[in-house]
Amino acid sequence: MAPTPYLELKDICKDFSGVRALETANLSVAPGEIRCLVGENGSGKSTLIKIVAGVVHHDRGEIRIDGHSFSRLHPIDAIREGIQVIFQDFSLFPNLTVAENMAMNTLLAERRRLVTRRRIRDIAGEALSRLGVELDPEALVEDLPVASKQLVAIGRALLQNARLIIMDEPTAALTRPEVRRLLEIIRALKERNIATLFVSHKLDEVMDVSEQITVLRNGRVVADEPRAAFDAARLVFCMTGRRIAQARRSAVPERTDTPLLSLRHLSRKGSFRDVSFDLWPGEILGVTGLLGSGRTELALALFGMEPATEGEIRIEGREVSIRSIHDALRNGLGYVPEDRLTEGLFLSKSLADNAAAGTARDLAGRLGLLPPRAVLRFGEDWIRRLRIAAPSASVPVRNLSGGNQQRVVLARWIALSPKVLVLNGPTVGVDIGSKSEIHAILEDLAAKGMGILIMSDDIPEVLHNCNRILLMKRGRIVEEFDGAATDENELARKLAG
Amino acid sequence: MPSRWNMLWKKNEFLVGLTILGLCLFVGSVNSAFWSLPNLFDLLRSSVVLGIFALGALVVIVSGGIDVSFTAVAVLSMYITTKLLLAWGYAGPFLWICLLSCSIGLCLGLVNALFISAFRLPTLIVTLGTMSAFRGFLLAFIGSNHISVLPQAMVAFSQWDLLRGRTPDGVLYSLPGAVLFLFGAALFTWALLRYSMLGRGIYALGGDAVAAERVGFSLSRIQFFIYGYVGVLAGLGGIIHTSLSRMANPFDLVGTEMNVLAAVVLGGARITGGHGSVPGTLLGVGLVVIMNNSLILLGVPSYWQRVAVGLLLLAGTAAPILLARTRKRPHAGEEERS
Amino acid sequence: CASAAETYTLATVVKLSGVNWFQRMEEGVLAFGKATGHTTFQQGPAKADAALQVQVVEDLIAQQVNALCVVPFSPEALEPVLKKAMDQGIIVVTHEASNQKNVNYDVEAFDNAAYGAHFMDALAKLMNEEGEYAVMVGSLTSKTHNEWVDAAIARQKEKYPKMKLVGDKIETNDDQQTAYAKTRELLKAYPNLKGLQGSSAVDVAGAGLAIEEMGIQDKIAVVGTSLVSVSGQYLKTGAVDMISFWDPADAGYAMNQVALTLLEGKEITDGMDLGVPGYEKIMLKGKVVYGQAWVDVTKENMDKYSF
Amino acid sequence: MKTPLRFLRDENGLWRLLLVTAVIFATLSFLVPGRFLSVRNFASMSFQIPEIGLLSIAMMAAMISGGIDLSAVGIANLSGILASQFLLHYAPEGAGGTWAALVVAVSVGISLAAGAGCGLLNGLLVTRVGIPPILATLGTMQLFSGLAIVLTRGTALYGFPDAFLILGNGYLFSVPVPLVLFAVAVLLVGVLLRRTSFGFSLYLVGTNPTAARFAGLDNAAILVKTYMLSGVLCASAGLVMFARTNSAKADYGVSYTLQAILVAVLGGTNVAGGFGSMAGLVLAILSLQFLSSGFAMLRFSNFSKEFVWGALLLAVMALNVLGDRAARKMQGRKNGTAPQAGGETEELR
Numbered sequence A: 001m002a003p004t005p006y007l008e009l010k011d012i013c014k015d016f017s018g019v020r021a022l023e024t025a026n027l028s029v030a031p032g033e034i035r036c037l038v039g040e041n042g043s044g045k046s047t048l049i050k051i052v053a054g055v056v057h058h059d060r061g062e063i064r065i066d067g068h069s070f071s072r073l074h075p076i077d078a079i080r081e082g083i084q085v086i087f088q089d090f091s092l093f094p095n096l097t098v099a100e101n102m103a104m105n106t107l108l109a110e111r112r113r114l115v116t117r118r119r120i121r122d123i124a125g126e127a128l129s130r131l132g133v134e135l136d137p138e139a140l141v142e143d144l145p146v147a148s149k150q151l152v153a154i155g156r157a158l159l160q161n162a163r164l165i166i167m168d169e170p171t172a173a174l175t176r177p178e179v180r181r182l183l184e185i186i187r188a189l190k191e192r193n194i195a196t197l198f199v200s201h202k203l204d205e206v207m208d209v210s211e212q213i214t215v216l217r218n219g220r221v222v223a224d225e226p227r228a229a230f231d232a233a234r235l236v237f238c239m240t241g242r243r244i245a246q247a248r249r250s251a252v253p254e255r256t257d258t259p260l261l262s263l264r265h266l267s268r269k270g271s272f273r274d275v276s277f278d279l280w281p282g283e284i285l286g287v288t289g290l291l292g293s294g295r296t297e298l299a300l301a302l303f304g305m306e307p308a309t310e311g312e313i314r315i316e317g318r319e320v321s322i323r324s325i326h327d328a329l330r331n332g333l334g335y336v337p338e339d340r341l342t343e344g345l346f347l348s349k350s351l352a353d354n355a356a357a358g359t360a361r362d363l364a365g366r367l368g369l370l371p372p373r374a375v376l377r378f379g380e381d382w383i384r385r386l387r388i389a390a391p392s393a394s395v396p397v398r399n400l401s402g403g404n405q406q407r408v409v410l411a412r413w414i415a416l417s418p419k420v421l422v423l424n425g426p427t428v429g430v431d432i433g434s435k436s437e438i439h440a441i442l443e444d445l446a447a448k449g450m451g452i453l454i455m456s457d458d459i460p461e462v463l464h465n466c467n468r469i470l471l472m473k474r475g476r477i478v479e480e481f482d483g484a485a486t487d488e489n490e491l492a493r494k495l496a497g
Numbered sequence B: 001m002p003s004r005w006n007m008l009w010k011k012n013e014f015l016v017g018l019t020i021l022g023l024c025l026f027v028g029s030v031n032s033a034f035w036s037l038p039n040l041f042d043l044l045r046s047s048v049v050l051g052i053f054a055l056g057a058l059v060v061i062v063s064g065g066i067d068v069s070f071t072a073v074a075v076l077s078m079y080i081t082t083k084l085l086l087a088w089g090y091a092g093p094f095l096w097i098c099l100l101s102c103s104i105g106l107c108l109g110l111v112n113a114l115f116i117s118a119f120r121l122p123t124l125i126v127t128l129g130t131m132s133a134f135r136g137f138l139l140a141f142i143g144s145n146h147i148s149v150l151p152q153a154m155v156a157f158s159q160w161d162l163l164r165g166r167t168p169d170g171v172l173y174s175l176p177g178a179v180l181f182l183f184g185a186a187l188f189t190w191a192l193l194r195y196s197m198l199g200r201g202i203y204a205l206g207g208d209a210v211a212a213e214r215v216g217f218s219l220s221r222i223q224f225f226i227y228g229y230v231g232v233l234a235g236l237g238g239i240i241h242t243s244l245s246r247m248a249n250p251f252d253l254v255g256t257e258m259n260v261l262a263a264v265v266l267g268g269a270r271i272t273g274g275h276g277s278v279p280g281t282l283l284g285v286g287l288v289v290i291m292n293n294s295l296i297l298l299g300v301p302s303y304w305q306r307v308a309v310g311l312l313l314l315a316g317t318a319a320p321i322l323l324a325r326t327r328k329r330p331h332a333g334e335e336e337r338s
Numbered sequence C: 001c002a003s004a005a006e007t008y009t010l011a012t013v014v015k016l017s018g019v020n021w022f023q024r025m026e027e028g029v030l031a032f033g034k035a036t037g038h039t040t041f042q043q044g045p046a047k048a049d050a051a052l053q054v055q056v057v058e059d060l061i062a063q064q065v066n067a068l069c070v071v072p073f074s075p076e077a078l079e080p081v082l083k084k085a086m087d088q089g090i091i092v093v094t095h096e097a098s099n100q101k102n103v104n105y106d107v108e109a110f111d112n113a114a115y116g117a118h119f120m121d122a123l124a125k126l127m128n129e130e131g132e133y134a135v136m137v138g139s140l141t142s143k144t145h146n147e148w149v150d151a152a153i154a155r156q157k158e159k160y161p162k163m164k165l166v167g168d169k170i171e172t173n174d175d176q177q178t179a180y181a182k183t184r185e186l187l188k189a190y191p192n193l194k195g196l197q198g199s200s201a202v203d204v205a206g207a208g209l210a211i212e213e214m215g216i217q218d219k220i221a222v223v224g225t226s227l228v229s230v231s232g233q234y235l236k237t238g239a240v241d242m243i244s245f246w247d248p249a250d251a252g253y254a255m256n257q258v259a260l261t262l263l264e265g266k267e268i269t270d271g272m273d274l275g276v277p278g279y280e281k282i283m284l285k286g287k288v289v290y291g292q293a294w295v296d297v298t299k300e301n302m303d304k305y306s307f
Numbered sequence D: 001m002k003t004p005l006r007f008l009r010d011e012n013g014l015w016r017l018l019l020v021t022a023v024i025f026a027t028l029s030f031l032v033p034g035r036f037l038s039v040r041n042f043a044s045m046s047f048q049i050p051e052i053g054l055l056s057i058a059m060m061a062a063m064i065s066g067g068i069d070l071s072a073v074g075i076a077n078l079s080g081i082l083a084s085q086f087l088l089h090y091a092p093e094g095a096g097g098t099w100a101a102l103v104v105a106v107s108v109g110i111s112l113a114a115g116a117g118c119g120l121l122n123g124l125l126v127t128r129v130g131i132p133p134i135l136a137t138l139g140t141m142q143l144f145s146g147l148a149i150v151l152t153r154g155t156a157l158y159g160f161p162d163a164f165l166i167l168g169n170g171y172l173f174s175v176p177v178p179l180v181l182f183a184v185a186v187l188l189v190g191v192l193l194r195r196t197s198f199g200f201s202l203y204l205v206g207t208n209p210t211a212a213r214f215a216g217l218d219n220a221a222i223l224v225k226t227y228m229l230s231g232v233l234c235a236s237a238g239l240v241m242f243a244r245t246n247s248a249k250a251d252y253g254v255s256y257t258l259q260a261i262l263v264a265v266l267g268g269t270n271v272a273g274g275f276g277s278m279a280g281l282v283l284a285i286l287s288l289q290f291l292s293s294g295f296a297m298l299r300f301s302n303f304s305k306e307f308v309w310g311a312l313l314l315a316v317m318a319l320n321v322l323g324d325r326a327a328r329k330m331q332g333r334k335n336g337t338a339p340q341a342g343g344e345t346e347e348l349r
């Protein structure tokens, strides 16, 4: 028989000013159990987690932790009960060093009044070695790339005395080796009778690590069964209520005589070296590689943020100089950034404002006049075109789920109709349903002749959507694959090897 | 691995230090009197009150807030203290005077904390409101007279020197004991920010308030501490200012808050929160004090002095930024607002 | 249409509310009200700023007072608003603004040039008519302060050739600590400094404190405008040698008296007695009424003054 | 069915501010009946509002961009003094006719251009050099007012031709000219902020400069233009101020800086950037002016006015928070309304 659960949620309800986020949700986690929580964007996963963490208070229902019942849980209560949370947005301190961030939870849990550098260094050193990654403990977190931030957030939660570690999409920004390492850690935690509640949109991870799976849909638990009861198709069906087939990209564009974009020997000191490739109209080209392989830097160079120092860029055969974002825009290059929340969105502004951010000048009439209504109509137009789930174009994008937020960023760029669109991690943190819809949007754009460059380490994503895939390592392109002729295992092996 | 030298160039304290050194060399080359011991003592004395205020402002800025009310708190607490003591005919030691002023400052600081914590209002708004309200309250209801006959202990305090000397032409110079208060406050603040969990909490709050709450810091406790502490420092600065100038002038100090904030930001604290250090702040204070106390030595014509202060302030702010930029990767610091 | 039995409202507007100087003036203003039975009151801006003072006057015009007695922060800035007041039939009397145009009369305690020159005479005497001296002004934009020091400098050039001005005009921002710090800096830049003239009431207090701390009370002569309540302690120790002022209460009283005289339809005449010390026999020059009301205070006679 | 709720729950607290303003107005009308509700008082207030109003708009523009403009008064004085020097040289007091009108027009142009120039300097210091706005404008504040002192040697310039004085004291169809100027500025800047692509971009840059850069907006250009706009507004405030006082001096209006910040903040401008509305600003000015004039009539000292201003700011802001909380509770009970901004996470900040 199942042991008494460590954490037990009964009939939890939560409304956000009229929006029902959770409706009688039930969840229990036994000591040492590995439980996965899945569901579409906006199904209530993060809300449930925030309630357990004490940062959001539930309206109705019961929370029991280790036998204690809480009517109003505060963050410090949850922490004292042994719950550690890796939040979806990391909740790190950008101004502090890696070591200080990693030590923070432990120090707080130990209820220390005073701290020394040595103590911080020791805690961080231990966490880093447990994670098995190399990070400069003295680096400021704000200077780190997203993936390293995610690692810090994970390391911070791996306390000695934790009883349950909750991970809200901890792998969104990680590449394979780190993911594998994390899954190992989760199993090792189990050895020490520490339970894990794991949220992910990457179903292969879920299937790999979980013992129990809980599926949320529209704030209700629609399935709660052992891992063995699911296969991938059933899981997707439970989550979305429909069947989603992953088709490989079918249309291979005909090559015209000039490539849309061609790079020759593009280099930037310390970032990437001697990068050459062609992108043809209608083609979707994938660039993949591990953390620090120079993918993002290459994308930033194409967008003029960190211009290349050597080599040439040609657009439709014409050599162009891209020294600034302005140059990039003028030459028809668009860029969907990696970090949606800080680089992509104006969180407190409306959906319409976000969508129109790039096009305001074109939308404006004579004298640069731009009536708010025109912006709103523009937003509503894109809600329809990209099927964004939002009550209206005037809601702040903060209130949208990840997948829909990503569509808003896409709308902004599609509206500018660039010749080449560079997407850095286009579906990070997006649920499987939305993901395939976003892919369909990209496919559609390619069909209309746009050249699309996807920077991603999501192997299925590049494999299923790209005509060709370039593998980057240490700033160089080391190999090229044909999307149709490669399989996942081969690519994964090459990536890691 | 970055070399030690490169690490140094990244440190704001180092860059501000270089800027100060440059300024000193310049002033010293124009007028060698700059390098004298009396001048050093004068600069230190001028730093005391500014420095104490700056330490408070630093703590607030690190926590991601801005406080513009501390000068009003300082004036209100020192004036009430002085009035009360005169009414009581107090003749005891300076310590109790200090404590009284600090306690009044504490109460006023807690008023700030109450609004900031209970209503979660932006700090600038709250302190702008309390600044106006405190000063208005003082002048409308407590008094607006200069008081130039102070309690004996305050006068004695202003005459307490650590070191004394006489120049060849027979001029006395001295290092006032008040600098000990600055050093003490600086040491305490430094240790607090660096070695206490409370201090770490202040940095955490400035880095990301939501995250700080999530890892289990009690935001309201931290905020009550911060604004209370600023109040205490303001009370301390106010009473020292009054004692050193041997006059309680209710029109004093208010209006200098921007200079204090400038000193703190010059010293490397980021106005957006999360960054800043006590050594950096002291350097920033030093820079401002040297700037303001060298114009006559430099022989700047009086009509040009304000222009000179403006240019020096801009140069002093720009220098560390530009120095840092020459050392950074080319793209960093590109037109990005901080 | 003003009948003799009517009570008038006379408003006095000062540069800055609350400071000792203008509180003393308020005493005179209120005393006048008490003595005559008319409504008198005093207002002023909360900060020393010409623009705010204009607003205070605006508001008083809106309140339809009968007379305005104004101590302008910046006379020029008040011209239009005072004109507006006069256009509406309000009697306007000013103080410390001998060049004011839109007034019925301006009341001066004395002639500024003479007052400034008298400081130089005092300073020269204390310095044995030789050596370096410096001058301070509250702000470079303050008209009276600059007139006083300009007159003093002119007097020195004319009568005391062995004296020498150093360090330009020092600006103290009407702040005692600035005056203190500037004095110390001055003495470093000019170690042979022998004399100092202050203008704002806190100038000599700041200088006095610096000088007392440096132990050079006997080497430096300090004179300037101030009040006993502000600088008395330094007069006592000799750090400050002489301060001068005119009694603001008397000036306030005199202004109100002039205004009331006009309201009652009478005339101001040369040699007239305004009923307060220093203004018993006024001198009328155009629209300016001069008294002989400055007071010199030294260690010896300081106990006579309580403000 | 939104109307009753909207009163409690509006994004920028505009309705509540309107209510507060109305209450202040009503109270003072009651306390000083004859005089507060008099034509004279309204005339007086309408002459006082424009200077601080123009400066507040300038401050609000800078604050929307995520910065601040502490040099506002310095710009007003410096640009006004440059214009005055030109004016006094070519058309001294008493000059009339078309020549004077022409000179006045040119000097207005000079002043606005100087304001734009000062704003340009601020903008460049912030964007190119990278100095935080609060420090950059603190430095230029000293610089500008210092230059004003150098130019005038600290004395006042006065005696302008009548054609110029109209700007500060004249009437247009029995409305004071400065009020007309202010209204025009409110209208123009209001349209610029809310109904042009520039304004649209400005709000975005103020909200999140990084995202704005990634969206292809030219942050630097937008900020520079904003500081120039702020400079021009300050210059026009300077013109009104100098025309009203018939004189120009380096230290006029030094206390306006904090007042302008107070007005902007009371009007709902977000100090962190990205939010601020003209309607809020106008309401804030009105409420402070009512208090100011009303208190003068009650013969309260100007210090108590300062006290009440501060208290008012705190009260209005606290009221906003309490109102939002109440509204959220009510909305929670009624189910099914559309989601609103804010929410739990907002409260955490």
Ligand SMILES: Nc1ncnc2c1ncn2[C@@H]1O[C@H](COP(=O)(O)OP(=O)(O)OP(=O)(O)O)[C@@H](O)[C@H]1O
Residues within 6 Å of the ligand: A016, A017, A019, A020, A021, A022, A039, A040, A041, A042, A043, A044, A045, A046, A047, A048, A399, A401, A402, A403, A431, D339, D342, D343, D344, D345
């Ligand atoms: N702070 C909030 N204010 C208002 N509504 C909220 C808030 N947080 C969540 N919601 C609503 O609650 C619902 C569930 O949100 P939640 O974040 O729990 O989803 P999720 O399952 O984590 O989605 P995702 O997969 O995108 O992370 C959403 O539809 C959202 O509209």
Ligand SMILES: Nc1ncnc2c1ncn2[C@@H]1O[C@H](COP(=O)(O)OP(=O)(O)OP(=O)(O)O)[C@@H](O)[C@H]1O
Residues within 6 Å of the ligand: A016, A040, A041, A042, A043, A044, A045, A046, A047, A088, A168, A169, A201, A398, A399, A400, A401, A402, A403, A404, A428, A429, A430, A431, D339, D342, D343, D344, D345, D346
């Ligand atoms: N402040 C907020 N106000 C309203 N809704 C919110 C707020 N914050 C979050 N939400 C809601 O939370 C839901 C999910 O947001 P969150 O960023 O947690 O994504 P997530 O479910 O973890 O998913 P993913 O990253 O996979 O899209 C959204 O549907 C959104 O409506």
Ligand SMILES: [Mg+2]
Residues within 6 Å of the ligand: A045, A046, A047, A088, A168
């Ligand atoms: Mg989530």
Ligand SMILES: [Mg+2]
Residues within 6 Å of the ligand: C216, C217, C218, C219, C220, C221, C222, C238, C239, C240, C241
């Ligand atoms: Mg002497």
